[in-house]
Amino acid sequence: MSRVPSSHLDAAAVNRPLRGRVAIAGAATYGCGESPGMDDMTLLVRAAQAAVADAGLTMQDIDGLATCSVNASMWTMPVIEHLGINPTYVDGTMIGGSSFIAHLLPAMRALEAGQCKAVLVCYGSAQRSASFGRKESVAARRFMDPQPYETPYEPVLPVTAYALAAARHMHEFGTTRTQLAEVAVAARAWAQMNPEAFMRDPLTIEDVLSARPIASPLTVRDCCLVTDGGGAIVLTRADRARDLPKPPVYVLGNATAIWNRQISCMPDLTTTAAAQSGAQAFAMAGLRAADMDMAQVYDAFTINTLLFLEDLGFCAKGEGGAFVQGGGIAPGGRLAVNTNGGGLSCVHPGMYGIFALIEAVRQLRGEAGTRQLGHHRTAVVHGNGGTLSSQSTAVLGTAEAL
Amino acid sequence: MHLSAHSHYQAELDAGRFCIQHCPQCQRHVFTPRELCPHCGASGLRWVRAGGLGTVYSTSTIARKVDAGGNYNVALIDLDEGVRMMSRVEGVAPEAVAMGQRVQAHVAHKDGRGLVLFTPVREGGAP
Ligand SMILES: [Zn+2]
Numbered sequence: 105m106s107r108v109p110s111s112h113l114d115a116a117a118v119n120r121p122l123r124g125r126v127a128i129a130g131a132a133t134y135g136c137g138e139s140p141g142m143d144d145m146t147l148l149v150r151a152a153q154a155a156v157a158d159a160g161l162t163m164q165d166i167d168g169l170a171t172c173s174v175n176a177s178m179w180t181m182p183v184i185e186h187l188g189i190n191p192t193y194v195d196g197t198m199i200g201g202s203s204f205i206a207h208l209l210p211a212m213r214a215l216e217a218g219q220c221k222a223v224l225v226c227y228g229s230a231q232r233s234a235s236f237g238r239k240e241s242v243a244a245r246r247f248m249d250p251q252p253y254e255t256p257y258e259p260v261l262p263v264t265a266y267a268l269a270a271a272r273h274m275h276e277f278g279t280t281r282t283q284l285a286e287v288a289v290a291a292r293a294w295a296q297m298n299p300e301a302f303m304r305d306p307l308t309i310e311d312v313l314s315a316r317p318i319a320s321p322l323t324v325r326d327c328c329l330v331t332d333g334g335g336a337i338v339l340t341r342a343d344r345a346r347d348l349p350k351p352p353v354y355v356l357g358n359a360t361a362i363w364n365r366q367i368s369c370m371p372d373l374t375t376t377a378a379a380q381s382g383a384q385a386f387a388m389a390g391l392r393a394a395d396m397d398m399a400q401v402y403d404a405f406t407i408n409t410l411l412f413l414e415d416l417g418f419c420a421k422g423e424g425g426a427f428v429q430g431g432g433i434a435p436g437g438r439l440a441v442n443t444n445g446g447g448l449s450c451v452h453p454g455m456y457g458i459f460a461l462i463e464a465v466r467q468l469r470g471e472a473g474t475r476q477l478g479h480h481r482t483a484v485v486h487g488n489g490g491t492l493s494s495q496s497t498a499v500l501g502t503a504e505a506l
Numbered sequence: 507m508h509l510s511a512h513s514h515y516q517a518e519l520d521a522g523r524f525c526i527q528h529c530p531q532c533q534r535h536v537f538t539p540r541e542l543c544p545h546c547g548a549s550g551l552r553w554v555r556a557g558g559l560g561t562v563y564s565t566s567t568i569a570r571k572v573d574a575g576g577n578y579n580v581a582l583i584d585l586d587e588g589v590r591m592m593s594r595v596e597g598v599a600p601e602a603v604a605m606g607q608r609v610q611a612h613v614a615h616k617d618g619r620g621l622v623l624f625t626p627v628r629e630g631g632a633p
Contacts, residue, residue, distance in 0.1 A: 252512055252516075253537075253538045253539075253591065253592060254592045256616070256619075256621050257580050257592050257593055257594050258568070258578070258580070259568070259580045259592065260568055264566055264568060264580050267566040268564040268565070268566050268580070268581075268582055269564070271564050271565060271566055271605070272563070272564040272605070275564070275605045275606075316569070317567075317569040318568075318569055319566045319567070319568050319569065319580075320566050320567040320569075320601065321566075366538070366592075367582070367592070368538070368582055368590055368591055368592040369538065369590075373563075373564055373582075
C-alpha cells in the first residue's frame with residue numbers, strides 16, 4: 105500500500121558530536137504499582153525529589169525541565185510551580201509513551217550549549233487509583249483530539265491497533281500465539297526478581313493463551329498493566345556527572361521518528377518507525393544492536409517487543425517470534441529484555457518510557473539486585489507512543505563504552 | 507463556504523456516497539481526507555467516487571459481552587485505489603474475516619450519519 109518513509113538525516117554526522125557529552129546522573133521511581141490517595145503531581149514530585157537526591161544535587165540546582173502528561177496539555181507549568189524551580193530550558197513535548205526518551209536529545213543540545221546545567225526529566229500518573237482514570241480520559245480525548253476515521257468503527261484503543269499489527273505479523277511471517285505469549289512469560293520471569301514489579305505470580309504460556317480474549321489475537325495477558333507510578337532522571341554534562349556521587353550513565357545516541365498517528369495510516373503494520381529511530385540512534389552512538397548488553401523496549405503489548413527487536417536490528421524482519429521462543433528473552437536467554445518486568449508485569453502508569461530508562465540506569469550502574477546482569481556496559485532503550493505512532497530510541501553506556 | 511475535508515467526506519457519506527480524494531499533480535488517491543497531498547504536497551485534491559472494492563489487510567475480533575451486542579470485527583481494508591482505511595466487515599462471523607479476502611464497500615447509516623462498511627465478495631467475483 106503506502107511506502108515506508110525514509111529519512112535523509114545523517115545522524116552519525118549531525119549528532120555524533122553530542123555522543124557521550126551528557127550523562128544520566130540521577131534516577132528514581134516512586135509509588136510504582138498501587139498508590140491510593142496519590143495523584144499524578146504527588147507521584148511526579150516524589151520521584152523527582154528522589155532522582156535529584158540520587159544525583160547529589162538539590163532541587164535549586166535544577167534549571168532544565170522536560171515533562172508531559174496524558175491529561176494536562178500545559179503540564180510543565182504546574183510542575184514548575186510545584187517544584188519551585190525557575191528553569192532556563194523547558195520541554196513539554198508530548199508524543200505519548202516515548203516522550204521521555206525523546207526528551208533526551210534536545211536536553212543534550214541545551215546542556216551542551218550552556219543554556220542550562222541540570223535537566224530533570226519527570227513523570228507521574230495515578231492512573232490506577234485516580235477517580236479520573238483511563239476510561240474518562242479516553243472519553244474526553246475523543247472530543248479534544250478526535251480520530252473521525254477510526255472512532256465510528258469502535259476500535260478499543262489502543263489494544264485494537266496492536267491486535268491488528270499482531271494479526272498481520274502472524275499472517276506475513278507465521279508468528280504464532282505461543283511466540284507472542286513467550287514475551288509475556290519472559291517479562292513475568294524478570295518481574296519475579298524485581299521487588300518493585302506489580303505482578304509477580306508465576307505465569308505460563310498456557311495462562312496467557314487461555315486468558316480472557318480482548319482483541320484477537322491478543323488476550324488480557326498480552327496487554328500492559330494499568331498501575332500508578334512516578335519516575336524521574338537528572339541529566340548533566342558528562343564532565344559534571346563525573347564529579348557527582350553515582351557512576352555516570354552516558355547518553356551515546358538518541359533519535360525520534362514519527363510516521364503516523366492512527367493505526368489505519370501506518371504504512372506497513374509490521375515495520376515501525378523504530379527502524380528509523382533505531383538506525384539513527386545507533387549511528388550517533390557508533391554501535392550496533394549486537395553491541396548491546398540489554399534491551400529495554402516499550403512492551404505495551406506482546407507484539408511490541410517482537411516488532412522492536414526486529415526494527416532495532418536484533419534479528420531480521422519476521423524473525424522476532426523465533427528470537428523470543430524457548431525463553432530467548434527470559435532470564436538466561438540470548439538477550440536480556442525488559443529486565444524489570446516491563447510494562448507487561450512491572451509498571452505501566454499511562455506512559456512507560458521513563459521506566460525503561462530508569463531500569464537501564466539501574467542495570468548499567470550494577471544496582472539491579474538479584475536480576476543484575478553480568479555484562480552491563482551498554483543498553484538500548486526504546487520508547488513507543490500512541491498506537492505504534494511515535495518511536496524514540498536511546499543508546500546508553502557506562503564509562504567503558506565511551 | 508469552504509468545507510473542511512472531513513466535513514466534505516462526511517456530507518457525501520450522509521448522502522449515501524463514498525468518496526475519496528485524488529491528487530491532480532501526482533495522480534495518486536488520498537485517504538484519510540486532508541487539505542494537502544501527503545505524497546507531493548499539492549493542494550487542490552479532487553473528490554472522486556471510490557470504486558468500493560478492496561482487500562482485507564488486517565482484522566481483529568473485538569471481545570464484547572453478549573448483552574452488549576457480542577463480538578464484532580474491526581478491519582483495515584486496502585482499497586483498489588491504493589489507500590487504506592479502517593472499517594468493519596459484516597455479513598460474516600467476525601472471526602471468519604480473513605486477510606487477503608476481497609470485500610465490497612457500502613454506505614450504511616448509524617445515528618443518521620453515513621458510514622462505510624464492507625461485506626465479503628462471493629467467489630466468482632460478483633458481490
Ligand atoms: Zn500528489
